[in-house]
Amino acid sequence: MNDQNISRRDFIKLTAVGLAVAAGTRAITKADASEDAKGERQWAMVIDQSNCTGCGYCTLACQARNDVNPDIEWNKVTSTGMLDGRMTYLPRPCMHCEHAPCVEVCPVGASYYRDDGIVMMDYDKCIGCRYCQIACPYEARSFNWEAFEGENPAVPEWGAPEVERRPRGVPEKCSFCYQRIDRGLALGLAPGVDDEATPSCCVVCPTGARVLGDLNDPNSNVSQLLKKYPSYRLRENLGTGCRVYYLPAGVVPVRKVETES
Amino acid sequence: MKSILKTIRENIFTAWGLWLALLGMILFSALVGGLLVFWKGLVITNLTDLVPWGLWITLDLSAIALSAGAFSLCVGVYLFGLKRYAPIARTATFVGLIGYTMAMLALVLDIGRPDRFWKALVYWNTHSLMWEVTMCVILYLTVLVLETMPILASLEWLRKKYPRITEKMEKVHHYAPVLAIIGLGLSSLHQSSLGAMYGVIKARPIWYKPEMAVVFMFSAIVGGIALTLLASMFSARLTPKAKVNDILIERVAQFLGYMMIGYLYFRFWDWLAQTYTYEPGRTEAFEILTRGTLSFNFWFGEMILGALLPTVILLYRPLRSAPFWRMLAMVMIVGGVVAMRFDTNLVGLLTVISYLPGQTTVTYASYTPSLVEWVTGIGIIAYGLLAFSLGVKYLRVVDHRLTSETHQTVRVTADETVRA
Numbered sequence: 001m002n003d004q005n006i007s008r009r010d011f012i013k014l015t016a017v018g019l020a021v022a023a024g025t026r027a028i029t030k031a032d033a034s035e036d037a038k039g040e041r042q043w044a045m046v047i048d049q050s051n052c053t054g055c056g057y058c059t060l061a062c063q064a065r066n067d068v069n070p071d072i073e074w075n076k077v078t079s080t081g082m083l084d085g086r087m088t089y090l091p092r093p094c095m096h097c098e099h100a101p102c103v104e105v106c107p108v109g110a111s112y113y114r115d116d117g118i119v120m121m122d123y124d125k126c127i128g129c130r131y132c133q134i135a136c137p138y139e140a141r142s143f144n145w146e147a148f149e150g151e152n153p154a155v156p157e158w159g160a161p162e163v164e165r166r167p168r169g170v171p172e173k174c175s176f177c178y179q180r181i182d183r184g185l186a187l188g189l190a191p192g193v194d195d196e197a198t199p200s201c202c203v204v205c206p207t208g209a210r211v212l213g214d215l216n217d218p219n220s221n222v223s224q225l226l227k228k229y230p231s232y233r234l235r236e237n238l239g240t241g242c243r244v245y246y247l248p249a250g251v252v253p254v255r256k257v258e259t260e261s
Numbered sequence: 262m263k264s265i266l267k268t269i270r271e272n273i274f275t276a277w278g279l280w281l282a283l284l285g286m287i288l289f290s291a292l293v294g295g296l297l298v299f300w301k302g303l304v305i306t307n308l309t310d311l312v313p314w315g316l317w318i319t320l321d322l323s324a325i326a327l328s329a330g331a332f333s334l335c336v337g338v339y340l341f342g343l344k345r346y347a348p349i350a351r352t353a354t355f356v357g358l359i360g361y362t363m364a365m366l367a368l369v370l371d372i373g374r375p376d377r378f379w380k381a382l383v384y385w386n387t388h389s390l391m392w393e394v395t396m397c398v399i400l401y402l403t404v405l406v407l408e409t410m411p412i413l414a415s416l417e418w419l420r421k422k423y424p425r426i427t428e429k430m431e432k433v434h435h436y437a438p439v440l441a442i443i444g445l446g447l448s449s450l451h452q453s454s455l456g457a458m459y460g461v462i463k464a465r466p467i468w469y470k471p472e473m474a475v476v477f478m479f480s481a482i483v484g485g486i487a488l489t490l491l492a493s494m495f496s497a498r499l500t501p502k503a504k505v506n507d508i509l510i511e512r513v514a515q516f517l518g519y520m521m522i523g524y525l526y527f528r529f530w531d532w533l534a535q536t537y538t539y540e541p542g543r544t545e546a547f548e549i550l551t552r553g554t555l556s557f558n559f560w561f562g563e564m565i566l567g568a569l570l571p572t573v574i575l576l577y578r579p580l581r582s583a584p585f586w587r588m589l590a591m592v593m594i595v596g597g598v599v600a601m602r603f604d605t606n607l608v609g610l611l612t613v614i615s616y617l618p619g620q621t622t623v624t625y626a627s628y629t630p631s632l633v634e635w636v637t638g639i640g641i642i643a644y645g646l647l648a649f650s651l652g653v654k655y656l657r658v659v660d661h662r663l664t665s666e667t668h669q670t671v672r673v674t675a676d677e678t679v680r681a
Contacts, residue, residue, distance in 0.1 A: 010436065014443075080617055090617060101464060107391035108384040127380055128373020130313040131391050134609075137464035138616045143313060143373065146304035168302045169373025234616045238463050246618075 039115030042215040043176055043191070044243040045202070046222045046231070047091055050252040051209040054079060054089035057158075058201035058210060062093075064158035065177065065200040067165045069148035074174040075201055076139075080249075088249040091210070093201065094119060094140040094174035095234060098241030102132035102141065110170075117215075117243055118176050126170040133171050137235050141171040159200060176212065177201075192221055207255055215243070276499075277654075284647045291640015294633045298370055307631040312610045316630040317371040320638050322455055322602040324363040324645070325398075326477070327595060329485030331357025331405060332441075332448035334513075339441035348661040349509060353489040355412055355658040358405045359648045361398065366641050390458040397451030404444045407433055412656050452481040465609040467546035470534070473605075476527055483520050484598030487571075490514060491591035493661075494584060496653045503659035507584070514587055518575030521594070525568050545623045546612035554627075555608055558600050567597015 054077055062068065062075045077091045096119045097103075103111045103119060110126035113119060133141045147168040155161060162179050166172045177199035184190070184197020191197040192213035202210045213222035222245070225231075229251050233242040272278040297305060308315050330353035337343045338350040369375045381395045414420070414430035433440075456477025459468040490510055496503040535547050550559040561567075571590035573580075580586040613624045630638070652658040 010439065014439070078617060092616065101462070104388045105391060105461070106386055107389045107395055108380050109386040110384075125377075125380060125384055126374065127377045129371075129391060130373070131389070131458075133310060133313045135462050135464060137614075139310070139613075142310050143303075145308070146302045167374075171373075232618065234618065235464075 039117070040216065042117045042243070043096070043181065043212060044117070044215045044222050044245065045093065045096075045176070045199075045210060045212050046225045046245045046247060048209040048211075048225075048247045048252050049080075049088055049090065049249040050247065050254055051207040052077075052089045052091060052249075053207060053209075054087060055206060057204045057206060058091055060154050060158045061200040061204035062174070062177075064152065064154035064156075064160070065162050065180075066175070067148075067152055067155075067161035067163060068172070069144070070153050072142040072144075072172065074140075074142070074172070083249045086249070086254075090246070091201075092138060092140070092234070093176070093244060095138050095240065095242035095244045096176060098243065099239060101135035101137065101238075101240065105131045105135045107131065114178070116181075118178050118181075120175060120178065121171075121173060123164075123166050123170050123172070128169040128171070130171060137238055137240065141173045143171045144168050158204070280650065281647075284643045284650075287643040288640055288647070291637050291643065294636040294640065295370060297633060298637065299375070303373060305631065306634050307629055309626070309628070311613055311626040312607070312628040314371075314606055314610065315628055316634045316638050317367045318606055319599070319603040320641060321364045321367040321371065322606065323484075323599040324360040324367065324641075325455060326452065326481035326484045326598050326602060327488040328357040328360030328364075328405075329448060329452055329481035330487075330489035331360075331408070331485065332444045333482045333486055334489065335408070335437070335441040336445050339438040340445070346509060346513065348506070349489060349493065349513060351412060352493050352659050353485070354405065354408045355652050355656070356489050356492055356649065357485070358402075358409045359645045359652075361402045361405055362648075363641050363645045364398065365402070366644065367638070370637055390454050390461055393454045394451060394458060397447050397454065401444065401447040401451055404440055404447060408437070408440050408444065410434075412652075412658060415656055417655070449478060453478040459605065459609060462609070464614070465546075465612065466540045466543035466614070467535070467612060468605075468609045470531075472527070472531055472534075476531060479520075479524050479527055480598050480601055483517060483524055483594055486513065486517050486520070487591040487594035487598075490517070491588060491595060492649060493659045494588050494591070496649075496659050498584075500653060502657070503653050504662050505659060506661035509661060511582060511587070514575050514581055514590070517594070518572055518581070521568060521572040521575065525572060528564075528568065542612055542614040542623050546608050549608050549611055549625070550604060554611070555604050558604050562600030563597055563604060566593045567600055568594075571597070 056077050059073050059075045059077060063070065063073070066074060068074055075091055075093045077089050080088045080090045082088070096117060098117070100111070100113070100119045103113060106112075106126075107129060108125050108127055110122045111119060111132055112122065128143075130143060133143060144166055145168075148165055152161065162177075163175075180197055180199060181191045184194060187196070189197035192202075192211060195203045199210075199212050202212050211221045211225065213220035215222060217223060225247065226245060229247045231245040231247050233245055236242070269278075273282060306315070331350075334346060334350040334353040338347050369378065372378065381392075382399065386392050410430040410433040414427040416427075420427045453474035456473040456475070459465075460470060460473030462468050490513060493503070493505050494510060497505040535543060538544075549555050571593040574586050574590040574593075575581050581590075607628065611626050611628070613626050615624065649658070
């Protein structure tokens with residue numbers, strides 16, 4: 001009988017200690033911002049497939065500005081078949097989902113939402129478990145199987161690196177060039193309008209087939225395009241709520257490309 | 262030094278010596294392989310961005326699943342009061358501890374940044390199944406260490422040198438029922454959340470289903486009990502140090518047979534539910550299992566040898582009572598659980614569903630483990646075998662003559678020491 005009392009008391013004690021430890025740890029790592037907190041601006045990208053020529057400049061500019069390993073493409077361009085005698089393409093950056101599977105599954109919260117909707121990676125927190133890669137429906141993440149050392153072949157022709165290289169052992173992905181957006185806003189520029197504040201893929205695109213803008217602003221370029229043309233998002237049935245919209249090939253008039261002189 | 266060499270020379274040609282030498286060689290090559298992985302990075306594996314989880318994850322999942330004997334048997338003994346099975350629970354606890362440490366080893370190899378392992382404890386994303394898995398691994402490993410304390414206390418050398426410490430360690434046996442409850446909670450959360458980890462991935466329809474958690478849990482219980490019984494019976498054949506009570510084992514084996522019927526029932530409905538959904542990607546993945554690259558594993562590894570035959574053996578008395586057939590059935594069940602984990606992980610990864618619009622066909626990835634994955638993986642298994650062999654030899658982990666009364670006596674003395 002005595003025996004039983006000891007166990008019960010100790011069981012309660014153990015439980016209390018366990019709860020205290022859990023609460024303590026939670027307090028230390030209290031999440032800085034609620035996921036539901038939405039910022040004033042909500043960045044989104046519109047990719048116009050009618051005008052995309054598949055030149056791949058976006059990929060190269062991205063690799064230079066973000067110092068990406070030449071084996072990795074944050075922005076992958078795939079050809080998607082002929083339409084009216086023209087080849088169509090689908091460039092695929094990170095979709096920056098509203099309900100991002102990668103953010104939900106990351107055990108340490110290394111993938112997280114920014115207030116402006118950008119899905120970010122904290123490369124210092126990541127333990128390299130690759131669960132996010134498995135959860136991403138868009139193959140947007142690439143793992144650093146080995147360290148990227150040596151020169152970046154895309155530099156300097158396509159621009160100078162603006163962010164730190166990722167170490168070996170973490171997955172990486174497109175960040176909507178958050179560094180350009182943040183710096184641009186600090187300088188009083190408008191992302192999506194001023195080149196300095198706009199993702200490098202949009203700036204470099206020779207046909208202007210990619211634009212970034214604020215979904216919350218009805219007058220922004222993306223809001224206007226989405227109002228004017230039909231659009232779709234990738235694997236919409238999954239309910240991820242992508243922030244990258246595509247205007248299907250054939251809906252936007254094809255612009256004449258000004259060749260460089 | 263000389264005396265050590267002499268001991269080695271004298272003992273190397275005994276069966277025990279050769280066994281240790283073999284395990285030592287495997288462990289050494291695995292150590293080299295492991296260092297190579299840390300030095301060169303995961304680039305030397307055959308893992309890719311399409312198949313980022315491979316052999317090591319299978320090993321990790323299987324080691325955890327086969328450790329489930331610990332909680333299932335402890336619950337039987339300490340909560341349902343089936344006291345006479347206590348010696349088997351003792352073996353199961355030790356097997357569980359080994360399995361969990363094996364899984365930890367596999368994880369350290371598998372994650373890209375093993376140096377940041379601690380971050381999983383400090384930074385929490387409570388939405389993540391992987392977070393739950395991490396917490397359960399750590400907490401349940403702690404429970405297992407506590408549960409094994411009385412076993413470790415039976416080490417002769419430790420008893421002689423630090424009698425006070427071993428006394429304390431034995432006292433932990435008092436809390437066995439409490440530990441069994443905590444263990445039941447943590448372990449069942451853990452086993453099922455490993456399945457749910459796959460079950461919540463919407464991007465891969467073959468995984469995306471609620472029963473993943475149940476199937477993982479169920480198969481873990483049968484696999485864990487099977488491994489415990491197998492290890493007990495096998496070591497009793499090899500060494501006089503291990504003593505088994507065949508009546509106890511046969512009873513548990515019969516219970517296992519009924520559990521297997523439950524498992525087969527689940528898998529049957531799992532099949533049918535998948536067959537008739539015709540969801541893009543799910544049908545294709547299911548075909549990889551039934552007639553594609555994984556079909557041999559699936560039909561023979563998982564179904565016929567892994568579930569159907571052992572169920573028949575365990576439920577048919579003449580076969581069950583023959584130790585050979587009973588052990589064979591256990592081997593099959595253990596193999597079946599491993600095959601199930603391997604297939605489940607791989608089938609979802611091999612079926613790549615395109616994000617391109619209007620693309621109805623899926624593409625297939627491929628994966629064959631690299632040499633370094635095999636060497637380190639086999640090394641981790643060798644570590645498990647070594648730990649169990651040492652346990653049998655020095656800690657009497659398989660000794661069915663030990664009854665709860667033995668612990669009872671110990672406990673009373675421990676109490677008296679405290680009072681004095």
